[in-house]
Amino acid sequence: MRVVDAHRLLGPRPTGPGPDTVVELLDDLDRLEITEAAVTPSWMIHGDPRAGAEYETARGLTVDDELRAAAGRLTLVPVVVPASAGTGWPASPDEVRAGLVRACPVRHRFDLLGPTATAWWHALDERGVALAVDASECGLRPVAALAAAVPGLRVLILSPGYRELRRLAELLEHAPRLHLETGTIIAAGALEWLARTVGAHRLVFGTGAPVWDAAGPRFQLDHLDLPRADVARIAHGSWVDLAGEGTA
Amino acid sequence: MSAIDIHGHLGTWSDFFVPEPSAAWLVATNRRIGITAVGVSHLVAVGHDTAVGNRMALAAAAAYPEKIGVWLVANPHRGSEVETLDRQLDLPGVWGLKLHPDVHEHPVDGPGYEPFLRLAAEHRAPVLTHGQTRSPWSDPEAVASVAGSHPGVDLLMGHAGLWPDGFRRAATLARAHDRLYLETCGSRLTDAWLERLVSWAGPEKVLFGSDACFLDPRVGLGKVLHARLGQEEKELVLGGNARRILGGRLSAPRHAGHDDEGGR
Numbered sequence: 001m002r003v004v005d006a007h008r009l010l011g012p013r014p015t016g017p018g019p020d021t022v023v024e025l026l027d028d029l030d031r032l033e034i035t036e037a038a039v040t041p042s043w044m045i046h047g048d049p050r051a052g053a054e055y056e057t058a059r060g061l062t063v064d065d066e067l068r069a070a071a072g073r074l075t076l077v078p079v080v081v082p083a084s085a086g087t088g089w090p091a092s093p094d095e096v097r098a099g100l101v102r103a104c105p106v107r108h109r110f111d112l113l114g115p116t117a118t119a120w121w122h123a124l125d126e127r128g129v130a131l132a133v134d135a136s137e138c139g140l141r142p143v144a145a146l147a148a149a150v151p152g153l154r155v156l157i158l159s160p161g162y163r164e165l166r167r168l169a170e171l172l173e174h175a176p177r178l179h180l181e182t183g184t185i186i187a188a189g190a191l192e193w194l195a196r197t198v199g200a201h202r203l204v205f206g207t208g209a210p211v212w213d214a215a216g217p218r219f220q221l222d223h224l225d226l227p228r229a230d231v232a233r234i235a236h237g238s239w240v241d242l243a244g245e246g247t248a
Numbered sequence: 249m250s251a252i253d254i255h256g257h258l259g260t261w262s263d264f265f266v267p268e269p270s271a272a273w274l275v276a277t278n279r280r281i282g283i284t285a286v287g288v289s290h291l292v293a294v295g296h297d298t299a300v301g302n303r304m305a306l307a308a309a310a311a312y313p314e315k316i317g318v319w320l321v322a323n324p325h326r327g328s329e330v331e332t333l334d335r336q337l338d339l340p341g342v343w344g345l346k347l348h349p350d351v352h353e354h355p356v357d358g359p360g361y362e363p364f365l366r367l368a369a370e371h372r373a374p375v376l377t378h379g380q381t382r383s384p385w386s387d388p389e390a391v392a393s394v395a396g397s398h399p400g401v402d403l404l405m406g407h408a409g410l411w412p413d414g415f416r417r418a419a420t421l422a423r424a425h426d427r428l429y430l431e432t433c434g435s436r437l438t439d440a441w442l443e444r445l446v447s448w449a450g451p452e453k454v455l456f457g458s459d460a461c462f463l464d465p466r467v468g469l470g471k472v473l474h475a476r477l478g479q480e481e482k483e484l485v486l487g488g489n490a491r492r493i494l495g496g497r498l499s500a501p502r503h504a505g506h507d508d509e510g511g512r
Contacts, residue, residue, distance in 0.1 A: 032474060163264035184437060188461035189268030215439035219470020223281055
């Protein structure tokens with residue numbers, strides 16, 4: 001079965017070991033029989049994305065080098081910082097070259113629904129670019145507000161957690177363009193319940209590794225009590241619908 | 249490889265929606281993935297009514313003999329329940345006592361737990377406690393102090409300290425106390441952390457637990473199955489250690505029925 005992990009970090013982190021390199025990441029994917037992954041470089045989260053070129057020069061390796069080394073198994077999910085006065089990155093949404101971008105409003109200290117960011121989200125929506133936000137970072141309330149403000153924007157909620165099923169079900173019921181990354185939805189039977197409640201097409205397999213566990217969710221995927229078509233949709237179909245074929 | 253899940257629950261919980269709280273779902277799921285038995289405390293007992301919740305867990309064990317074992321919850325504010333637990337601790341299917349110092353807001357090494365720990369020692373029953381790094385109630389240091397003051401009790405530290413920055417300390421404490429063990433469930437414990445726990449504490453000190461039905465047993469089991477551990481290490485974690493600690497408490501019912509379950 002084709003399995004795409006929609007939520008992976010690549011590179012060194014301040015709080016624990018990573019896979020630091022593409023080779024290490026691919027080894028980990030192979031071990032868990034994960035075909036492809038959508039990756040965000042750790043420096044885009046733990047550093048200022050505006051300083052990416054300086055960092056890449058210093059280490060002598062670019063993201064493009066890393067993606068080429070992965071021979072098509074990795075897709076970049078870049079972090080964007082939609083901010084004013086030249087403090088954001090990239091300079092404009094016109095420069096985005098990805099099917100899915102990620103925003104970290106708490107970590108990078110901008111307002112997810114400020115005027116600059118809102119203009120960005122409308123621009124991304126017009127270009128068919130989806131947005132990923134980490135609920136373990138910013139909570140669900142800003143995501144709900146975003147869905148109300150820019151209802152056409154497709155949003156992937158990363159790491160929503162296992163304790164928020166009531167809020168998630170209501171949110172997805174009223175915001176049809178929201179999707180859930182599944183790695184932390186680990187309450188007993190939660191994925192089957194969500195698939196029955198909101199549909200498997202709203203669920204995108206992902207792990208959040210190495211911050212979150214990948215092994216358990218991968219095993220769970222193989223043992224879901226769902227029709228095979230629903231499992232395939234969670235494993236890769238929903239991702240393709242969200243980010244486009246040819247990405248991861 | 250058949251696994252024994254040392255840390256499970258049944259029932260619903262106040263803090264969040266649990267989609268599959270039943271024993272029937274848990275047993276059926278376990279059967280599909282190779283978990284032979286799971287030890288549960290009922291969340292009614294953990295949450296607000298130890299006497300009734302413990303009876304609910306015993307009823308589940310009676311309905312699914314050898315598939316469900318029982319951790320009887322001890323409430324440190326209800327010392328009078330020692331007598332009931334004294335009658336229940338050797339009932340068929342009972343694995344031992346469960347302490348949840350954080351829910352009961354009483355330190356694991358506090359006086360309220362003393363009679364229950366003495367009872368566990370008298371019955372040679374293991375004790376499973378919640379263990380949470382930096383908690384005022386269940387920090388691994390406090391759990392280890394109980395292991396030191398009750399050297400005759402097999403003490404299982406649930407969640408191995410729960411937070412990643414506490415795993416190393418919890419493992420060091422487990423290695424230092426003969427009968428202090430680490431249990432693996434928790435959303436923050438990855439397969440990589442599990443590998444480190446085994447390396448730090450020793451494979452004979454780590455036991456597989458899932459935290460079902462809070463958490464999905466498939467997630468907990470997959471973490472161990474995929475971990476880069478040796479075959480012997482994996483067998484110890486998945487069941488060998490549990491079999492050694494539980495001994496006869498794992499075997500077939502010693503006498504039928506639950507008419508004598510006590511505390512009715």
